[in-house]
Amino acid sequence: MKTSTPSADAPGNVVRIALTNALMLASLAGCSLLQPTRSPVAPPERTIPNPIPEAPKPSAAPATPPPAPAALPATPTAPPPPAREYHLNPATQSLVAQAHSQIARGELPGAATTLDRALRIEPQNPLLWIELARLRLTENDGRQAESCARKALALGGLDPQTRSKAGHALVDALRLLHREPEARELEAQPWMK
Amino acid sequence: MTTRSWLKAIPTPSTRLLLVITGIIGLSILGFIGWVIYLDRVITNEFQGRLWSVPARVYAAPLELYVGAPTTADDLDMELRRLHYQPGDPATGPGFFRRRNGDFELHARRVQFIDELRPATRITLHANAEGITGLSAADGSDVPVFRLDPLMVGSVFPIHGEDRIILTPAEVSPQLRAALKTIEDRRFDDHHGVDPRSIVRAVWANLRAGRIAQGGSTLTQQLVKNYFLNDAQTFGRKLKEAVMAMRLEARFSKEEILVAYINEVSLGQDGQRAIHGFGLGAEFYFGKPLSELDIGEQALLIGLVRGPSFYDPVRHPDRAKARRNLVLQELASTNVISEEEAKRASAKPLLVRSRGGGYFPAFMDLVRRHLKRDYAEADLSAAGLSIYTTLDPKAQSSAEQALSRGLARLNAARRDKSALLEGAVVVAEPQSGDVLAVVGGRDFGREEFNRALDARRSIGSLVKPAVYLSALETGRYTAASVLLDAPLELKLGDGTLWAPQNYTREEFGSVSMVHALAESMNLATVRMGLDVGVEHVADTLVKLGLDRRPALNPSLLLGAVEMTPLEVVQMYTALANGGFKARLHAVRAVLDDQGKPLKSFKVEVEAVASPELVYQVDRMMVQVTQRGTGRGVTAKLGSKILVPAKTGTSQDTRDSWFAGFTGSHLAVVWVGFDDNRSTGLTGALGALPIWADTLGSLRPSSWEPAPPPEVEERWIEFSTGLVTGPSCSNDAVIVAVPRGANLPTKPGCAAALMRAGIE
Numbered sequence: 001m002k003t004s005t006p007s008a009d010a011p012g013n014v015v016r017i018a019l020t021n022a023l024m025l026a027s028l029a030g031c032s033l034l035q036p037t038r039s040p041v042a043p044p045e046r047t048i049p050n051p052i053p054e055a056p057k058p059s060a061a062p063a064t065p066p067p068a069p070a071a072l073p074a075t076p077t078a079p080p081p082p083a084r085e086y087h088l089n090p091a092t093q094s095l096v097a098q099a100h101s102q103i104a105r106g107e108l109p110g111a112a113t114t115l116d117r118a119l120r121i122e123p124q125n126p127l128l129w130i131e132l133a134r135l136r137l138t139e140n141d142g143r144q145a146e147s148c149a150r151k152a153l154a155l156g157g158l159d160p161q162t163r164s165k166a167g168h169a170l171v172d173a174l175r176l177l178h179r180e181p182e183a184r185e186l187e188a189q190p191w192m193k
Numbered sequence: 194m195t196t197r198s199w200l201k202a203i204p205t206p207s208t209r210l211l212l213v214i215t216g217i218i219g220l221s222i223l224g225f226i227g228w229v230i231y232l233d234r235v236i237t238n239e240f241q242g243r244l245w246s247v248p249a250r251v252y253a254a255p256l257e258l259y260v261g262a263p264t265t266a267d268d269l270d271m272e273l274r275r276l277h278y279q280p281g282d283p284a285t286g287p288g289f290f291r292r293r294n295g296d297f298e299l300h301a302r303r304v305q306f307i308d309e310l311r312p313a314t315r316i317t318l319h320a321n322a323e324g325i326t327g328l329s330a331a332d333g334s335d336v337p338v339f340r341l342d343p344l345m346v347g348s349v350f351p352i353h354g355e356d357r358i359i360l361t362p363a364e365v366s367p368q369l370r371a372a373l374k375t376i377e378d379r380r381f382d383d384h385h386g387v388d389p390r391s392i393v394r395a396v397w398a399n400l401r402a403g404r405i406a407q408g409g410s411t412l413t414q415q416l417v418k419n420y421f422l423n424d425a426q427t428f429g430r431k432l433k434e435a436v437m438a439m440r441l442e443a444r445f446s447k448e449e450i451l452v453a454y455i456n457e458v459s460l461g462q463d464g465q466r467a468i469h470g471f472g473l474g475a476e477f478y479f480g481k482p483l484s485e486l487d488i489g490e491q492a493l494l495i496g497l498v499r500g501p502s503f504y505d506p507v508r509h510p511d512r513a514k515a516r517r518n519l520v521l522q523e524l525a526s527t528n529v530i531s532e533e534e535a536k537r538a539s540a541k542p543l544l545v546r547s548r549g550g551g552y553f554p555a556f557m558d559l560v561r562r563h564l565k566r567d568y569a570e571a572d573l574s575a576a577g578l579s580i581y582t583t584l585d586p587k588a589q590s591s592a593e594q595a596l597s598r599g600l601a602r603l604n605a606a607r608r609d610k611s612a613l614l615e616g617a618v619v620v621a622e623p624q625s626g627d628v629l630a631v632v633g634g635r636d637f638g639r640e641e642f643n644r645a646l647d648a649r650r651s652i653g654s655l656v657k658p659a660v661y662l663s664a665l666e667t668g669r670y671t672a673a674s675v676l677l678d679a680p681l682e683l684k685l686g687d688g689t690l691w692a693p694q695n696y697t698r699e700e701f702g703s704v705s706m707v708h709a710l711a712e713s714m715n716l717a718t719v720r721m722g723l724d725v726g727v728e729h730v731a732d733t734l735v736k737l738g739l740d741r742r743p744a745l746n747p748s749l750l751l752g753a754v755e756m757t758p759l760e761v762v763q764m765y766t767a768l769a770n771g772g773f774k775a776r777l778h779a780v781r782a783v784l785d786d787q788g789k790p791l792k793s794f795k796v797e798v799e800a801v802a803s804p805e806l807v808y809q810v811d812r813m814m815v816q817v818t819q820r821g822t823g824r825g826v827t828a829k830l831g832s833k834i835l836v837p838a839k840t841g842t843s844q845d846t847r848d849s850w851f852a853g854f855t856g857s858h859l860a861v862v863w864v865g866f867d868d869n870r871s872t873g874l875t876g877a878l879g880a881l882p883i884w885a886d887t888l889g890s891l892r893p894s895s896w897e898p899a900p901p902p903e904v905e906e907r908w909i910e911f912s913t914g915l916v917t918g919p920s921c922s923n924d925a926v927i928v929a930v931p932r933g934a935n936l937p938t939k940p941g942c943a944a945a946l947m948r949a950g951i952e
Binding site: 093110123147148155 | 254261335337340545624625627782795796797900901
């Protein structure tokens with residue numbers, strides 16, 4: 001997941017500007033907070049490292065910017081951080097496969113240990129936290145399933161696919177905890193599709 | 194019939210007397226037999242209890258190898274040797290490896306992991322100066338992930354917490370047996386527990402010398418004596434000891450008794466803890482397993498049996514050396530070793546303590562406490578358990594070395610040598626809550642006061658991230674908010690006046706929030722904290738994991754709350770982990786002697802603070818190491834690695850703290866005096882270099898989580914908090930603020946920023 005080196009490569013900038021323009025248009029249409037003095041961040045040269053993640057390859061870029069959270073007004077102050085895509089590395093991938101077959105055989109403690117190994121290798125990979133949330137659901141541990149799903153959401157919020165997967169795990173956890181209204185509200189979020 | 198009338202029935206007085214005497218003798222014999230039976234019971238129970246209470250073996254976390262793992266070729270080489278793999282042809286069998294540059298052919302041993310028993314396996318590993326580059330099985334196929342054997346780091350009786358390194362008969366070399374018998378009990382193989390000949394010889398020698406020069410005790414008698422630790426030299430006790438020794442010999446084999454002796458005999462004292470047995474003795478004095486001691490080192494241990502404190506090699510090196518050489522001489526004269534070997538060993542220095550071995554008392558202390566916390570006592574009393582811990586031997590030795598180097602440097606620089614600075618380090622993996630390393634003091638090889646777990650000290654400015662998080666939670670502050678760093682006086686509840694000051698006694702005036710945190714400004718923090726509410730800050734501390742409610746004084750805003758280094762680590766997990774508290778644990782699993790887990794392990798996380806607010810605090814904490822009081826970290830690790838951190842200095846510089854995290858490690862360092870006197874050190878001067886030294890050798894990854902969708906990163910001017918850009922200000926830093934936050938722009942910068950955006 002070494003994706004956060006600053007990027008000034010041409011395709012990245014093109015995407016960034018495209019996104020900015022899209023956002024600006026969007027806000028022109030529905031928002032009165034437009035302040036033309038605001039401009040995108042991500043300056044061309046930096047003296048200190050920048051945590052803004054690398055822009056996605058053009059092919060991976062979403063056609064429309066991800067919708068801003070409902071609570072906050074969309075403003076043109078900055079482009080949304082470009083999406084990240086998460087993958088498991090070959091080591092964690094093989095461990096997740098192993099955990100799946102353990103779950104299929106009903107060996108839940110074994111699966112937990114296997115996922116724990118994977119987490120030790122990639123502790124910040126949201127996909128592993130989704131796996132862990134799924135395992136906790138299988139174990140009927142709604143509380144930990146909820147925590148793990150929320151953790152996955154926090155880590156992987158910028159990857160639409162990961163976000164929606166984590167969201168569905170969270171919905172299942174909330175249902176297990178008999179918190180139906182929250183589950184429904186979450187399911188209605190546009191990014192859950 | 195009364196006694197009198199019964200006596201009257203006996204004809205003559207002389208017969209009466211005879212009967213009475215016979216009766217008394219008979220009763221005495223019966224009494225003696227009863228006593229012997231009683232002693233037999235006592236000693237048999239004791240011996241069997243010890244013999245069968247096989248201690249639990251404790252293992253470090255196994256090293257996981259996969260493409261991209263940060264284990265360099267040299268690291269791998271060192272790890273294999275630490276696990277006692279020998280260079281050689283791997284075809285010879287398990288336990289051998291061959292290295293050619295970065296290519297390793299390994300014949301891994303059969304090994305029990307938490308989740309599987311892996312048979313002996315051959316594997317080829319490729320590594321370079323960065324890490325692992327490839328793994329392949331014997332048939333050439335790729336192996337995605339492979340773990341090395343977990344390092345055995347000790348044995349423990351989980352219930353009473355005594356730690357031993359218990360040796361099985363197979364682990365006791367014939368040479369050690371022969372040497373021990375030569376020095377302590379030459380007729381061991383022939384006597385029945387007591388050796389009349391050696392007693393006579395001892396009495397004779399003592400009479401001639403006019404003092405007690407020799408003891409006539411056999412190994413068996415010594416073993417009995419060790420069980421009932423009582424040094425009184427009374428006749429009654431000697432008799433008891435002799436009877437018990439004979440009963441032991443009647444019931445158990447010579448082999449069992451000799452091995453029990455080797456595991457039991459006292460070899461010294463380490464603070465409150467007695468060093469029992471040769472296994473622990475080897476680790477304690479030499480930092481390596483008994484099997485790796487040379488004959489001179491073994492001779493030193495054997496020599497200690499006669500008087501562990503009298504011959505203490507640390508306090509009385511001359512005596513200990515003379516004793517060792519005498520033992521070597523005896524061994525040569527009885528042909529256990531050659532004259533040549535004795536001569537060579539006698540010429541060697543006394544104590545070469547090669548650390549890096551597997552003895553980590555401060556970590557083991559945490560393991561014992563977590564076992565007590567998480568497992569039922571009844572489960573832990575079973576024999577032959579295996580305890581799998583989260584210990585990372587590399588992190589542990591990095592932390593030990595960094596602390597010992599750092600404190601040596603700080604102590605050397607002090608003019609007042611009346612007391613030595615102490616310290617503690619705890620390293621954890623923040624996402625899972627795995628505790629990787631614990632160092633409890635300067636002399637980390639000794640078990641003593643474990644400062645990492647038990648020293649509750651004032652945390653000073655380490656509290657500030659919690660204050661700033663509380664401020665963001667009110668919704669009234671962002672990293673770009675302007676705070677006032679100016680003097681203030683407060684009337685406290687008890688009527689006294691409180692006038693906090695900055696450490697440097699300066700006042701900074703109007704500053705950005707990120708600047709106030711980075712430079713650890715007290716006045717700005719107190720003013721903001723009072724606005725937020727001391728109670729809110731106390732709530733935040735409890736939420737982040739403090740297990741008690743701190744006193745609600747305004748001085749709480751400057752860290753007037755006492756915590757142990759471990760508690761600080763627990764509190765910082767939520768900061769290092771996007772608002773999720775990860776419950777710290779040192780034990781991953783306990784397996785019974787069949788390899789079955791006692792209970793399944795769970796990583797436990799709990800959402801305790803909003804991820805987007807924690808991200809904003811962390812982003813400010815990055816400036817602590819980029820431009821603030823923690824700049825020394827960047828000097829050591831380079832500015833490429835982002836490290837959110839905080840320095841801490843308590844009142845009168847009694848405590849010097851540094852807490853911070855990277856993408857892979859969370860570490861807290863404390864430096865101070867045990868008697869709480871002033872150190873003259875800020876967090877940056879005392880604890881920071883030790884922190885950076887610890888992390889420096891662990892190849893830390895940068896802190897770089899994806900920003901939550903609700904926040905955006907903006908350039909602001911460090912001093913004023915106004916929106917700017919590097920093209921418009923040479924004082925620009927990146928902060929995270931709520932997406933769409935309406936921030937004022939630096940005058941004259943708007944056009945430049947617009948241009949930069951359009952270009």
